Amino acid sequence: MLSGTAPSTQLLRRVNAGAMLKAMRGAGVVTGTELMAMTGLSRATVISICDELVRLGWLQELENQRGAGDYIKGRPARRFVFDDAAASVLGIDIGANKITTIVADMSGTPLAQVTMPFRTYNVSAAERADVLDKIAADALSKAGVSADSVLAVSVGVAAPVSREGEVLTVQEFWKSFDVRRIVSERHGWHVLLENDANLAALAERWQGTAQGVDHLVVMLAGDRLGSGILESGRLLHGHVGGFGELGFLNNVEGVGSTYGIAYDAAEAGREVLAEQTGTALLELCGGNPDALTAEMVFQAAAEGDAAAQEALAGVALRMAKVVGAISTLANPELVVIAGGVAASAEVLLPGIAKHLPDFTFTPPRLATSTLGEGIVSLGAIRHALDYVEEHALDLSPSSLPKRAS
Missing domain, CATH: 1.10.10.10 (Winged helix-like DNA-binding domain superfamily/Winged helix DNA-binding domain)
Structure with missing residues (x-):
């Protein structure tokens, strides 16, 4: 005993x-x-x-x-x-083409945010690490804190992550870039790794439209779809960390892939361009359909262009099938569309809601995030703070440098 x-x-x-x-x-x-x-x-x-x-x-x-x-x-x-200034934490989002870093104090208040372009392919691991170092140093400098004040770093990646913090993927990028080991070795920081959509879910429940919601799905819906799922206020990971991965959408009729709203809107716009010439989309893309972007489609639709509105109606129908499939599995109270596309996606919500009852018996409420493109980094801050709280008795901020006044 x-x-x-x-x-x-x-x-x-x-x-x-x-x-x-x-x-x-x-x-x-x-x-x-x-x-x-x-x-x-x-x-x-x-x-x-x-x-x-x-x-x-x-x-x-x-x-x-x-x-x-x-x-x-x-x-x-x-x-x-x-003591809010007892120490600092870093939240880092490694995206497809940029890194966003937030430095926060112990209350979770962001002190600085830095975003920098980042090429993920055809770049050595050492070069990637150098870029990450530069971003972190820039953010710490702007925040007025030293690297020695950092108690924990959380990094969000667009890949499934195990409970042990290992990337579960065969992508060559993550095989060659062991970000947790590299950052830890270079700086001596304790580094956590988590899926980006999971971090977005933490951020949304912490400071977004989902505050107080215990049964929640947050979808990163830019070029690709990813979801973080909370059940009874607890982030779900599954057996090896793959809960919330959306590869099954490849087999859902009318969805067929994990492409997100930004990709889908641009593709839908090109399809209507091929069929119609009297549309503002043609002028916005300079007569080159390959140059058409999701932002152009949303802009034209907002200005009353019928072809663009038709394109977005198709996007709303597809997203209703996506949300319906996830809702049938997870039965959330609320589904939040997040990421860089969130502001534009607001216009899609009525169309998605209209079709939802056709694809699930438990349609959730819908919302778009107001946290912007920094949502993953903000969720990483929450993740790092959770670690610090859990290990508070093992950490000694009294020996760390304080924030500059």
Whole structure:
């Protein structure tokens, strides 16, 4: 019995410390009594963990004030505040042709965001790592923090990722670019790896339109489709990390691929161009259908062009089949379309909603994300903060440089 007691006690203490940090983030100055109410923990546990978190540099204890009694017999309340500047975290999104990095403090407040073009093919792993170094250094400089202040880095990739943080893919790009190992070796940072759509789901529930929604699907829907799925507020990974992968759409009639809204809108626009000449699409693309983009199709449709509206009606029907298939499997309350295409995709929602009952008995609510193209990096910040909270008793921010004022 005793052999299992110490590990169990330590695990419980870690869980309680994480719960207290989560409760204190953004709460301002709190007393022990208030922390008891916020966490459900006993006074002895709250004070003991607060003392340890103060020692480690996570909390600051303020001078005693007499007044609202935390203790009996007139003893002044002990007051604590979470130190937002205790350390930093990085969130990195490695996309098909660019990297976006966000630096945030311990409250999750972004301090700086940097985006840089990035060629993923025909570039050596060392060159890719050099680009990543430059972006991270630029972001840290703009944030006014040092590399030594970084406690955790989370990286989002467009590939399935195992529970152990390994990329599950045969793509040569990820075989040659072990981003977790390279970044860790170069900087000494603890590096987490996660699927980009999963991180988008974390971001959306944290700060987006899905706040408070426990049963959620977030779809990155640019050139390709990817989904992150939350069930009862918990991100689902599946047996080896492939939950939410959408390869099965190749076999769904009327969908046939994992191409996303941006790709589909451009292709649909080219199809109507081949059949109609009296359309604004022809002028927008300079008479060259190959130059037509999704943005041009959405612009023409917004200006009342019938051909563009016809093209987008087809895109809405296809997306209804996509959402219907996912909803039949996962039964979410809400499906959010996210990524760079989200702002334009708002116009598709009525058409998708109209067709949804034809493809699922459990049609969800629909929304588009307002978090923009930084959604994956923002989700990576949430992912890194979750790691920090879980391991707060193993980390010592008190020994790290503070943010420049």
